[in-house]
Amino acid sequence: MTPLLEVRQLTKRFPIAGSRSVVQAVNGISFTLAPGETLGLVGESGSGKTTVGRCILGLTDISDGSIAFNGADLSLTRRQKPASLRGQVQIVFQEPADALDPRMRIGAAVEEPLLALGTPRDERRARAAEAVGFVGLDHRVLRLYPAELSAGQQQRVGIARAMITRPKLLVLDEPTSALDPTARADIIELLVRLQKQFGTAYLFISHDLSTVRFISHRVAVMYLGMIVEQGDAAAVFAQPRHPYSVGLLSSVLLPNPHLRRASSISLSGEIPSPINLPSGCYLASRCPFAADACRARVPPAEELGGGHLVHCIRHEDVAQTERTADTFDRFQEEAERILSVGAPAPA
Amino acid sequence: MRGLLPFLGQRMLFILPQLFGILLVSFFLIKSIPGDPAVLMLGPTATGDAVAALRTKLGLDHALPMQFWYFLVDLVHGDLGTSWQTTRPVLEDLLQRFPATLELVTFGLLLAILVGVPFGVASASHERGWLGRIANAYGLTAGALPDFWLALVLIFVFYTILQVVPAPLGRIDFAVLPPPTVTGFLTVDSLLAGDWAAFASAASHLCLPVLTLGLVNAGPILKMTQSTVERMLHSDYSRYEVLSGLPRGMVVRHALRNALPSIITIISVLYGYLLGGAVLVEIVFSWGGAGQYAVQGVLNSDIYPVLGFVLLSAIFSLFVYLAVDILYFAIDPRIGR
Numbered sequence: 001m002t003p004l005l006e007v008r009q010l011t012k013r014f015p016i017a018g019s020r021s022v023v024q025a026v027n028g029i030s031f032t033l034a035p036g037e038t039l040g041l042v043g044e045s046g047s048g049k050t051t052v053g054r055c056i057l058g059l060t061d062i063s064d065g066s067i068a069f070n071g072a073d074l075s076l077t078r079r080q081k082p083a084s085l086r087g088q089v090q091i092v093f094q095e096p097a098d099a100l101d102p103r104m105r106i107g108a109a110v111e112e113p114l115l116a117l118g119t120p121r122d123e124r125r126a127r128a129a130e131a132v133g134f135v136g137l138d139h140r141v142l143r144l145y146p147a148e149l150s151a152g153q154q155q156r157v158g159i160a161r162a163m164i165t166r167p168k169l170l171v172l173d174e175p176t177s178a179l180d181p182t183a184r185a186d187i188i189e190l191l192v193r194l195q196k197q198f199g200t201a202y203l204f205i206s207h208d209l210s211t212v213r214f215i216s217h218r219v220a221v222m223y224l225g226m227i228v229e230q231g232d233a234a235a236v237f238a239q240p241r242h243p244y245s246v247g248l249l250s251s252v253l254l255p256n257p258h259l260r261r262a263s264s265i266s267l268s269g270e271i272p273s274p275i276n277l278p279s280g281c282y283l284a285s286r287c288p289f290a291a292d293a294c295r296a297r298v299p300p301a302e303e304l305g306g307g308h309l310v311h312c313i314r315h316e317d318v319a320q321t322e323r324t325a326d327t328f329d330r331f332q333e334e335a336e337r338i339l340s341v342g343a344p345a346p347a
Numbered sequence: 348m349r350g351l352l353p354f355l356g357q358r359m360l361f362i363l364p365q366l367f368g369i370l371l372v373s374f375f376l377i378k379s380i381p382g383d384p385a386v387l388m389l390g391p392t393a394t395g396d397a398v399a400a401l402r403t404k405l406g407l408d409h410a411l412p413m414q415f416w417y418f419l420v421d422l423v424h425g426d427l428g429t430s431w432q433t434t435r436p437v438l439e440d441l442l443q444r445f446p447a448t449l450e451l452v453t454f455g456l457l458l459a460i461l462v463g464v465p466f467g468v469a470s471a472s473h474e475r476g477w478l479g480r481i482a483n484a485y486g487l488t489a490g491a492l493p494d495f496w497l498a499l500v501l502i503f504v505f506y507t508i509l510q511v512v513p514a515p516l517g518r519i520d521f522a523v524l525p526p527p528t529v530t531g532f533l534t535v536d537s538l539l540a541g542d543w544a545a546f547a548s549a550a551s552h553l554c555l556p557v558l559t560l561g562l563v564n565a566g567p568i569l570k571m572t573q574s575t576v577e578r579m580l581h582s583d584y585s586r587y588e589v590l591s592g593l594p595r596g597m598v599v600r601h602a603l604r605n606a607l608p609s610i611i612t613i614i615s616v617l618y619g620y621l622l623g624g625a626v627l628v629e630i631v632f633s634w635g636g637a638g639q640y641a642v643q644g645v646l647n648s649d650i651y652p653v654l655g656f657v658l659l660s661a662i663f664s665l666f667v668y669l670a671v672d673i674l675y676f677a678i679d680p681r682i683g684r
Contacts, residue, residue, distance in 0.1 A: 057590050059589060086592045112587075116592035161587075
């Protein structure tokens, strides 16, 4: 199948004012996203995952590489972008309150993307009412202002606004991190339902690993602007092959003390500055597996089968040290079992 | 507009205590300035007995709290006291001079808004362009220019050299009869009377002082507009509009709409401040306004004009703030609902 989104060697450097050095926010990352698929982009704060999302949306110019969407080049700036692409790529922001104009009624906010598409007024009204229905809100919210809604409702409005153009790709920039756990679960459930209904592809950017595992088909783990490992969500979560992924996954506290993911690999030390990145593997200074070869040059991607890619020359040693763990799978089953209680029986 | 009336009622409730507080503080502050009006009024050759007699007549022999009480009692009867310099009731003097200052300040501020807001918006939406740089430089310069100095420069250029404006002496030519007083604004009154000669004269006298106040006070308005609109343009909802492909003008208009409360705040603060703050410009142009009157009062221990000015300015400021609150209420859906 031809990918919907194809990112090749995407690089983004931010110049530092009054200095010749640059912040290397994104360093040559590549990934693809198929129609209707969810790719979870995970990593710590500052790993560059939000920048990747902004580059895809055209909010930030890219320094190098290419972004192809349905075969069209997305890396051009907004003015040169063909009008036919408008509304095809949408975003849901992290802070629901900041994403909505406080002086604009919900109805006007949800309609806004259609305005740029030249949709007639009556149709805009009808589709706005339909869109808030899709996200489970009453059409009465259309007359309210954002401040009159809760954070969860605001985020639903954000999703309604994004879905009103029936986008093929939706970038979700930590859409649940500003919400309380109940609202978070509701939003995730809503996103899963919308994806089934409309076949939208999601780029789900998050540091919340248990949420990512729940919603993603594939995951990509970012560290210092690089994707160190990517593959099927089940495979990566069960058998992480990059030392950084192992460290990241073992740091997750699942809401069940018996489901702790034990690991013998621990990362020590500080994250290197993205201004002066080391010449070899960025993790070498913190990695217990680091060898001289790691420090010489950035490890190339190695294919492990099934689309599982890892940038580590010692991934086999990692695999031997780390036994396969089904912690996340068990959590997934547990979560699905709990969620299914009270739900209508599958037909 | 549900909730506006209780909101206003609550605000009105606070105005009287606020005014009382302002009067209390200013009365005792002004009284603590050394200087005896009786001595100043009678001159250096007065005898001690004459001074003492005058002090008794003026009520200066009473304790300060009693003097304040008498002042309040008179105030309730609409008597703001008498200025010993003009020998006229302060209220009459002020009613004549306050509109002069108000006219000057109002037109000056309007010009400042007309310069400051568009420049601020333009520089915020072209951050790195030449317009942004000009706006930055202007904001810095306007903050550093003393208004009276700019006034003198303008007089030198437009009166002395180019001779396109009348001499900086008052609000209207001596040869022109002022129009009958309705609002106290000479320009408005002459228009109401249909007196074009008076209007032309009043307008030409207004030119330079209004230009001075406008250019200097556009600085803070520009800065506030620029920084607030810039912040709004960097917010996610503006970014969303940009990436949706909406026209730039619409994005900026929505950002400005959200920036308006801050801009209105700085304008209202400037309005109240300029009543007294324009006094140097009034002096340079011999404007004969209320600020000049109050400063004369301070210099000559003539306290009733000063108190009258403080009271009137305070009432004016409070009403400006009240108007601003109503505006906020009207434009911001988050307040009071």
